[in-house]
Amino acid sequence: MIFKLSDLQRIARKQKYAIPHVLGGNLEMTYGAIRAAEALQSPIAIGVAPEVFASIPMEISFPMILNIASRAQVPVAVQLEHGKSYEQIAKAIKLGVNSVMFDGSALPYNENITQTKKIAEMAHAFGVCVEAELGYVGGSALRTPAPGPAGYKTDPDLIPDFIAKTGVDGLAISFGNVHGPYQGKPEIDLALVEKVASLTDVPLVMHGGSGLPDSIYGKIVAAGISNIHFYSAVAMHAWGELKRKIGEDDQYPPYHEVVAHSLKFFEDKTKRLIKLLGSKGKAGDFEKTSS
Numbered sequence: 110m111i112f113k114l115s116d117l118q119r120i121a122r123k124q125k126y127a128i129p130h131v132l133g134g135n136l137e138m139t140y141g142a143i144r145a146a147e148a149l150q151s152p153i154a155i156g157v158a159p160e161v162f163a164s165i166p167m168e169i170s171f172p173m174i175l176n177i178a179s180r181a182q183v184p185v186a187v188q189l190e191h192g193k194s195y196e197q198i199a200k201a202i203k204l205g206v207n208s209v210m211f212d213g214s215a216l217p218y219n220e221n222i223t224q225t226k227k228i229a230e231m232a233h234a235f236g237v238c239v240e241a242e243l244g245y246v247g248g249s250a251l252r253t254p255a256p257g258p259a260g261y262k263t264d265p266d267l268i269p270d271f272i273a274k275t276g277v278d279g280l281a282i283s284f285g286n287v288h289g290p291y292q293g294k295p296e297i298d299l300a301l302v303e304k305v306a307s308l309t310d311v312p313l314v315m316h317g318g319s320g321l322p323d324s325i326y327g328k329i330v331a332a333g334i335s336n337i338h339f340y341s342a343v344a345m346h347a348w349g350e351l352k353r354k355i356g357e358d359d360q361y362p363p364y365h366e367v368v369a370h371s372l373k374f375f376e377d378k379t380k381r382l383i384k385l386l387g388s389k390g391k392a393g394d395f396e397k398t399s400s
């Protein structure tokens with residue numbers, strides 16, 4: 110069942126857990142994650158970010174992801190995350206995606222508002238929900254990230270103005286979280302999350318959920334985050350297990366067996382994330398509200 114991400118996030122916020130959000134650029138990543146969600150009866154979000162499009166264009170990935178999601182026995186949201194432009198987001202919507210993110214976080218504040226508002230108006234006309242980003246979550250899951258500005262935290266004083274002017278359905282905030290595996294001692298600002306959550310009913314999203322101690326996820330959710338993005342944690346697990354598996358095999362394996370192993374590794378790791386975010390067993394919380 111396909112749901113809009115904002116519908117999943119709103120219920121998660123009310124029930125105090127977070128929707129796990131994993132990258133789904135290819136079949137193994139997508140199907141593995143959805144199998145995990147089905148096994149644990151959890152809602153889940155599958156995202157694709159533009160950095161994947163160089164190897165798998167969205168015209169190929171989104172129809173595949175939407176097909177698997179529509180057959181799932183649990184609520185699945187499919188999102189274009191970190192959409193870079195009006196045109197790119199319009200293209201995803203044309204492909205049937207009903208949850209999008211516009212990432213204007215590197216833009217000056219007023220320009221972020223102008224572009225986000227324009228995209229939200231277009232997306233809403235098609236019944237599509239929109240997430241924006243305020244503050245800047247730095248880092249990258251890429252092996253050699255392009256040099257970019259370091260992250261800076263969301264300014265809570267801007268929240269009411271930004272939400273009122275853009276009309277977004279979800280907001281990614283920056284509170285010490287970083288894309289890619291966390292380097293060094295985590296400095297997650299839970300007080301900032303609480304402050305932002307007290308200022309708006311719009312669900313709040315954490316990007317860069319990988320590499321933190323297990324004990325912190327419950328606290329992040331309790332502070333007011335309703336959706337947490339993971340990529341590096343899942344990819345690193347799958348890569349490590351795949352190397353181990355291939356090392357055990359002295360024969361050249363049939364390729365579909367390699368894919369089957371990858372599927373299982375993505376599934377196993379996603380199950381762990383579901384348990385960490387408290388969404389296990391919550392699939393029944395949702396009535397079908399969109400397709």
Ligand SMILES: [Zn+2]
Binds near residue numbers: 190288316317
């Ligand atoms: Zn992100």
